[in-house]
Amino acid sequence: GDSVTQMEGPVTLSEEAFLTINCTYTATGYPSLFWYVQYPGEGLQLLLKATKADDKGSNKGFEATYRKETTSFHLEKGSVQVSDSAVYFCALATGGFKTIFGAGTRLFVKA
Amino acid sequence: NAGVTQTPKFQVLKTGQSMTLQCAQDMNHEYMSWYRQDPGMGLRLIHYSVGAGITDQGEVPNGYNVSRSTTEDFPLRLLSAAPSQTSVYFCASRSSGGGTNTGELFFGEGSRLTVL
Numbered sequence: 001g002d003s004v005t006q007m008e009g010p011v012t013l014s015e016e017a018f019l020t021i022n023c024t025y026t027a028t029g030y031p032s033l034f035w036y037v038q039y040p041g042e043g044l045q046l047l048l049k050a051t052k053a054d055d056k057g058s059n060k061g062f063e064a065t066y067r068k069e070t071t072s073f074h075l076e077k078g079s080v081q082v083s084d085s086a087v088y089f090c091a092l093a094t095g096g097f098k099t100i101f102g103a104g105t106r107l108f109v110k111a
Numbered sequence: 112n113a114g115v116t117q118t119p120k121f122q123v124l125k126t127g128q129s130m131t132l133q134c135a136q137d138m139n140h141e142y143m144s145w146y147r148q149d150p151g152m153g154l155r156l157i158h159y160s161v162g163a164g165i166t167d168q169g170e171v172p173n174g175y176n177v178s179r180s181t182t183e184d185f186p187l188r189l190l191s192a193a194p195s196q197t198s199v200y201f202c203a204s205r206s207s208g209g210g211t212n213t214g215e216l217f218f219g220e221g222s223r224l225t226v227l
Contacts, residue, residue: 004153032213043115043201043218044154051213089153097142097161098169099216103153 002027006090006102013080014110021075021105023064023090031092033057033066033073034099038087047075047088085109113137117202117219124192124226132187132222134202140217141207143185147171147198148221154201160185161207192226199223 007022025031032051036044048057053068062077073090090102118133136143144159156169160179174196176188185204189196200223203216 034215036216041220043220044203044216045218046215049213049215093213097159097167098156099144100156101146101154103151 002031002092002094002098002100004090004092004100004102006088006105008103008105009087010106010108012108012110015082016079017109019075019077019080019084019107021088021090021107023073023075023102025071025073025090025092027071027092027094029094031094033064034091034093035062035064035073035075036089036091036101038089038104040086044089080107080109082109082111115202115204115217115219117200117222119222120220121223122225124189124224126193126226128192129188129190130192130224131189132200132202132224134185134187134219135183136185136202136204136217137183138204138206138217139182140204141182143179143202143204144169144216145175145177145185145187146201146203148201149198157187157200189224192224194226197224197226 003026034049035047037047038044048059050057050066056065064075087104087106089104093099115136145157146154158177160166202219205214
Protein backbone atom coordinates (compact mmCIF):
# COMPACT_ATOMS: atom_id res chain seq x y z
CA GLY A 1 0.00 0.00 0.00
CA ASP A 2 0.87 3.66 -0.06
CA SER A 3 3.48 4.79 2.46
CA VAL A 4 5.83 7.60 3.42
CA THR A 5 9.31 7.18 4.88
CA GLN A 6 11.20 10.11 6.34
CA MET A 7 14.51 10.37 8.13
CA GLU A 8 14.53 9.70 11.82
CA GLY A 9 15.29 12.47 14.19
CA PRO A 10 15.94 14.34 16.17
CA VAL A 11 17.96 16.64 13.97
CA THR A 12 19.99 19.23 15.88
CA LEU A 13 21.46 22.21 14.04
CA SER A 14 23.01 25.53 14.88
CA GLU A 15 21.29 28.71 13.77
CA GLU A 16 21.99 29.59 10.11
CA ALA A 17 22.92 26.00 9.22
CA PHE A 18 21.56 24.27 6.12
CA LEU A 19 18.67 21.87 6.65
CA THR A 20 17.71 18.77 4.71
CA ILE A 21 15.02 16.34 5.84
CA ASN A 22 14.69 13.35 3.53
CA CYS A 23 11.33 11.96 2.47
CA THR A 24 10.57 9.11 0.08
CA TYR A 25 7.23 7.63 -0.80
CA THR A 26 5.54 4.60 -2.28
CA ALA A 27 2.26 5.15 -4.07
CA THR A 28 0.18 3.90 -6.92
CA GLY A 29 -0.87 6.58 -9.34
CA TYR A 30 0.23 10.18 -9.04
CA PRO A 31 -0.02 11.47 -5.48
CA SER A 32 0.11 15.01 -4.21
CA LEU A 33 2.91 15.58 -1.71
CA PHE A 34 2.93 17.78 1.37
CA TRP A 35 5.10 18.96 4.22
CA TYR A 36 3.31 19.83 7.44
CA VAL A 37 4.87 21.43 10.53
CA GLN A 38 3.84 21.00 14.15
CA TYR A 39 5.00 23.57 16.70
CA PRO A 40 4.97 22.59 20.38
CA GLY A 41 1.47 22.22 21.78
CA GLU A 42 -0.22 22.89 18.45
CA GLY A 43 -1.87 20.99 15.66
CA LEU A 44 -0.25 20.44 12.28
CA GLN A 45 -0.28 23.17 9.66
CA LEU A 46 0.60 23.03 5.99
CA LEU A 47 4.10 24.23 5.19
CA LEU A 48 4.20 23.55 1.43
CA LYS A 49 2.87 21.20 -1.21
CA ALA A 50 3.42 19.97 -4.76
CA THR A 51 0.76 18.30 -6.87
CA LYS A 52 2.70 16.96 -9.87
CA ALA A 53 6.15 15.79 -10.87
CA ASP A 54 8.90 18.46 -10.98
CA ASP A 55 6.76 20.96 -9.09
CA LYS A 56 8.59 22.88 -6.38
CA GLY A 57 6.71 23.90 -3.28
CA SER A 58 8.08 26.76 -1.21
CA ASN A 59 7.12 28.76 1.86
CA LYS A 60 8.95 30.68 4.62
CA GLY A 61 12.34 29.86 3.07
CA PHE A 62 11.60 26.12 2.92
CA GLU A 63 11.58 24.28 -0.42
CA ALA A 64 10.83 20.78 -1.67
CA THR A 65 10.78 19.40 -5.21
CA TYR A 66 8.53 16.53 -6.34
CA ARG A 67 10.93 13.98 -7.87
CA LYS A 68 8.99 11.18 -9.52
CA GLU A 69 12.08 9.35 -10.76
CA THR A 70 13.43 8.96 -7.22
CA THR A 71 10.01 9.03 -5.49
CA SER A 72 11.28 11.73 -3.16
CA PHE A 73 10.19 15.06 -1.71
CA HIS A 74 13.09 16.25 0.44
CA LEU A 75 12.63 19.38 2.55
CA GLU A 76 15.41 22.00 2.48
CA LYS A 77 16.13 25.39 4.00
CA GLY A 78 19.27 27.38 3.46
CA SER A 79 19.53 29.01 6.87
CA VAL A 80 17.50 27.78 9.83
CA GLN A 81 16.40 29.88 12.78
CA VAL A 82 15.60 28.97 16.37
CA SER A 83 11.94 29.58 15.54
CA ASP A 84 12.06 26.69 13.02
CA SER A 85 12.34 24.19 15.88
CA ALA A 86 9.34 21.91 15.41
CA VAL A 87 8.29 18.48 14.15
CA TYR A 88 8.07 18.14 10.36
CA PHE A 89 5.82 15.61 8.65
CA CYS A 90 5.97 14.48 5.06
CA ALA A 91 2.61 13.32 3.66
CA LEU A 92 1.00 12.09 0.48
CA ALA A 93 -2.54 12.14 -0.82
CA THR A 94 -3.75 9.91 -3.60
CA GLY A 95 -6.94 10.05 -5.59
CA GLY A 96 -8.88 8.62 -2.65
CA PHE A 97 -9.83 10.38 0.54
CA LYS A 98 -6.85 9.50 2.70
CA THR A 99 -3.75 11.51 3.50
CA ILE A 100 -0.87 9.32 4.70
CA PHE A 101 1.80 10.73 7.00
CA GLY A 102 5.38 9.82 7.71
CA ALA A 103 6.57 9.32 11.29
CA GLY A 104 7.75 12.92 11.66
CA THR A 105 11.20 14.42 12.17
CA ARG A 106 11.90 16.61 15.17
CA LEU A 107 14.20 19.57 14.51
CA PHE A 108 16.07 21.44 17.24
CA VAL A 109 17.86 24.65 16.30
CA LYS A 110 20.39 26.03 18.78
CA ALA A 111 21.18 29.74 19.07
CA ASN B 112 -11.88 32.68 12.45
CA ALA B 113 -12.21 29.52 14.57
CA GLY B 114 -11.25 26.87 11.96
CA VAL B 115 -11.27 23.41 13.58
CA THR B 116 -12.15 23.27 17.27
CA GLN B 117 -11.56 20.22 19.45
CA THR B 118 -12.69 19.60 23.01
CA PRO B 119 -11.54 18.64 25.55
CA LYS B 120 -7.83 19.43 25.29
CA PHE B 121 -6.93 17.02 28.07
CA GLN B 122 -8.75 14.02 29.52
CA VAL B 123 -7.87 11.21 31.92
CA LEU B 124 -10.01 8.08 31.87
CA LYS B 125 -10.03 4.79 33.68
CA THR B 126 -10.04 1.54 31.73
CA GLY B 127 -13.57 0.71 30.62
CA GLN B 128 -14.94 4.24 30.77
CA SER B 129 -16.51 5.86 27.76
CA MET B 130 -16.15 9.35 26.38
CA THR B 131 -16.63 11.49 23.31
CA LEU B 132 -14.08 13.80 21.73
CA GLN B 133 -15.81 16.69 20.03
CA CYS B 134 -14.76 18.26 16.75
CA ALA B 135 -16.38 21.18 14.97
CA GLN B 136 -15.34 23.16 11.89
CA ASP B 137 -16.76 26.40 10.52
CA MET B 138 -15.26 26.27 7.02
CA ASN B 139 -18.09 24.26 5.41
CA HIS B 140 -15.66 21.45 4.63
CA GLU B 141 -17.16 18.24 3.32
CA TYR B 142 -14.28 16.05 4.44
CA MET B 143 -13.46 15.47 8.12
CA SER B 144 -11.19 12.95 9.76
CA TRP B 145 -9.70 11.77 13.04
CA TYR B 146 -6.05 10.84 13.51
CA ARG B 147 -4.11 9.61 16.48
CA GLN B 148 -0.50 10.61 17.03
CA ASP B 149 1.88 8.28 18.82
CA PRO B 150 5.66 8.65 19.27
CA GLY B 151 7.62 7.31 16.29
CA MET B 152 4.47 6.41 14.36
CA GLY B 153 3.36 9.69 12.87
CA LEU B 154 -0.36 10.21 12.41
CA ARG B 155 -2.62 7.25 11.78
CA LEU B 156 -6.11 7.65 10.35
CA ILE B 157 -8.90 6.34 12.59
CA HIS B 158 -12.12 7.28 10.75
CA TYR B 159 -13.14 9.77 8.14
CA SER B 160 -16.26 11.26 6.59
CA VAL B 161 -16.89 12.74 3.16
CA GLY B 162 -20.16 14.36 4.09
CA ALA B 163 -23.13 14.30 6.46
CA GLY B 164 -24.35 10.74 6.93
CA ILE B 165 -21.26 9.16 5.35
CA THR B 166 -18.39 7.69 7.37
CA ASP B 167 -15.69 5.10 6.71
CA GLN B 168 -12.86 3.37 8.51
CA GLY B 169 -9.25 4.37 8.33
CA GLU B 170 -6.12 2.49 9.29
CA VAL B 171 -6.84 1.96 13.02
CA PRO B 172 -10.64 2.03 13.59
CA ASN B 173 -11.00 -0.62 16.30
CA GLY B 174 -12.35 0.70 19.60
CA TYR B 175 -13.69 3.92 18.07
CA ASN B 176 -17.06 4.99 16.67
CA VAL B 177 -17.99 8.07 14.68
CA SER B 178 -21.09 9.68 13.22
CA ARG B 179 -21.68 12.72 11.02
CA SER B 180 -25.13 14.19 11.44
CA THR B 181 -24.16 17.71 10.31
CA THR B 182 -21.48 19.17 8.05
CA GLU B 183 -19.92 21.00 11.00
CA ASP B 184 -19.54 18.25 13.63
CA PHE B 185 -17.66 14.96 13.69
CA PRO B 186 -17.46 13.43 17.19
CA LEU B 187 -15.22 10.48 18.04
CA ARG B 188 -16.54 8.02 20.64
CA LEU B 189 -14.54 5.62 22.78
CA LEU B 190 -17.05 3.10 24.09
CA SER B 191 -14.75 1.23 26.51
CA ALA B 192 -11.39 2.91 26.90
CA ALA B 193 -8.20 0.84 27.01
CA PRO B 194 -4.63 1.89 27.93
CA SER B 195 -3.63 1.31 24.27
CA GLN B 196 -5.85 4.28 23.39
CA THR B 197 -3.61 6.67 25.32
CA SER B 198 -2.60 9.10 22.61
CA VAL B 199 -2.99 12.58 21.20
CA TYR B 200 -6.01 12.83 18.90
CA PHE B 201 -6.34 15.29 16.04
CA CYS B 202 -9.38 16.21 14.06
CA ALA B 203 -8.76 17.54 10.54
CA SER B 204 -10.93 18.82 7.73
CA ARG B 205 -10.57 19.93 4.14
CA SER B 206 -12.63 20.90 1.17
CA SER B 207 -13.65 18.04 -1.10
CA GLY B 208 -11.84 19.82 -3.94
CA GLY B 209 -14.25 18.58 -6.59
CA GLY B 210 -13.40 14.99 -5.78
CA THR B 211 -9.63 15.43 -5.89
CA ASN B 212 -7.30 15.11 -2.93
CA THR B 213 -4.84 17.93 -3.48
CA GLY B 214 -6.07 20.31 -0.82
CA GLU B 215 -4.52 20.94 2.55
CA LEU B 216 -5.85 19.51 5.77
CA PHE B 217 -6.76 21.94 8.54
CA PHE B 218 -6.08 20.57 11.99
CA GLY B 219 -7.44 21.22 15.45
CA GLU B 220 -5.08 21.76 18.36
CA GLY B 221 -5.38 18.18 19.57
CA SER B 222 -6.84 16.30 22.52
CA ARG B 223 -4.45 14.49 24.84
CA LEU B 224 -6.08 11.38 26.28
CA THR B 225 -4.63 9.22 29.03
CA VAL B 226 -6.24 5.89 29.92
CA LEU B 227 -5.18 4.43 33.26
